[in-house]
Amino acid sequence: MLKPEPSSRSQSAQVYRLTDRIASVEALVRWHHPTRGYLSPDSFIPLAEKNDHIADMTLFVLQRTLWDLAQWHAAGIEVKAAVNISARLLISPAFFEAVGAALQRGGTSASDLIFEVTESATMADPAAALRALEGYRRMGIMISLDDYGTGQSTLTYLKTLPLGELKIDRSFVENAHEDSSDALLVRSTVNLAHALGLQVVAEGIETVECLDFLREVGCDLAQGYFVSRPLPASELLAFCLSSSTASDTLARTAA
DSSP states (O other), rough: OOOOOOOEEEEEEEEEEESSEEEEEEEEEEEEEETTTTOOOHHHHHHHHHOOOOHHHHHHHHHHHHHHHHHHEEEEEEEEEEEEEOHHHHHHHHHHHHHHHHHHTTSSSSGGGEEEEEHEEEEEHHHHHHHHHHHHHTOOOOOEEEESSSSSOOOOHHHHHOOOOEOOOOOHHTTTOOOOHHHHHHHHHHHHHHHTTEEEOOOOOHHHHHHHHHHHHOSEEEEEETTOOOOOHHHHHHHHHHOOOHHHHHHHHHO
């Protein structure tokens, strides 16, 4: 069986500070199979999980992301970068140690790194997940709860986990500017998160009308094709360097 080797990466400049600039990116992985061509992550991530390759793949992404961050910072681009962490890895002591070692070698501050975890990942073993997340927070890594709204989180659960960020799932966001129920859910989630001291990312922004709505409700960060499609890491630097001009144009368009 072929081991899924990530042959290319892209950085999704999908987090856009609603004030004026690109604030962070999310590391994505792509696999170009030697005979089947391009494969979407949904087709090989479960395979990596099943065959115990997910740790190697995630560490590869993490190490390259730390290297990319160092390059961007050297060029004067102050962004953070998010890496997705699976349920299995979240509670793995070996992976925890590997992350610490990678940070020591990477020459990048842990405060520039974000770990995205899903609600389902943290609920599989809440006690173990809490210990792991607290450990990552002590390292200085921000914890982001991904796909928020699609799981079964309780208010106590949100209060207990050492979160720094909530990412509202695109299913609630993409039509929030025209659907009153979605609008209410997004608005109330932003208010709740801010009351808990968390910043909020809204996923699935594809129109200026949706972005206008998010500005109105006070959402901190936006993500989606309206900001940028995923870019190869080699192209992200130029995109970030031009983002101040692009954001001025966007602000005028949104006004």
